[in-house]
Amino acid sequence: ESIGTFQDVFGKPSKPVKSFAKLENVFHGVSQITAGGTSIVDIGNGLQIEAAFKKTGNVRLHVPPEDIILSTQPLISSARNTFEGRITQISDLGHVLKLKVNITENKSFTVQITKRSFKEMQLNIGSKVYITFKASSVQTD
Numbered sequence: 295e296s297i298g299t300f301q302d303v304f305g306k307p308s309k310p311v312k313s314f315a316k317l318e319n320v321f322h323g324v325s326q327i328t329a330g331g332t333s334i335v336d337i338g339n340g341l342q343i344e345a346a347f348k349k350t351g352n353v354r355l356h357v358p359p360e361d362i363i364l365s366t367q368p369l370i371s372s373a374r375n376t377f378e379g380r381i382t383q384i385s386d387l388g389h390v391l392k393l394k395v396n397i398t399e400n401k402s403f404t405v406q407i408t409k410r411s412f413k414e415m416q417l418n419i420g421s422k423v424y425i426t427f428k429a430s431s432v433q434t435d
Contacts, residue, residue, distance in 0.1 A: 318404040319357040325349045332429050339398040344374040345432035353434050359392060359406040361431035365424045366415055374429040381421045395425055
């Protein structure tokens with residue numbers, strides 16, 4: 295049972311909530327701890343995600359769509375994960391849009407942005423974009 299505010303329950307979902315909620319950006323990979331105290335998770339296709347947890351071996355990780363920053367150029371920031379991709383799908387959720395961004399042929403991320411940002415950035419299907427997220431945004435079981 296998960297008890298608390300919406301953010302408490304869905305911000306770091308317990309296993310029962312995880313099995314109930316439809317999580318996006320779920321990847322399986324092999325994790326190794328770095329000298330810097332983070333983990334690098336190889337999720338295949340030459341992609342590695344840096345995470346703030348310390349785990350080795352097989353892991354399942356999750357990156358919330360609302361934690362991913364979308365840009366049209368690479369960002370210079372403290373965030374540890376940046377990938378280039380193309381928008382392949384747009385879903386209108388009313389107040390926000392969910393975008394599917396393909397990073398490789400069979401690896402994609404779902405990103406959530408406002409309609410205003412989408413319009414101001416002049417984005418569309420096929421637009422080249424960069425996704426960026428912090429190591430602390432990466433969650434695991």
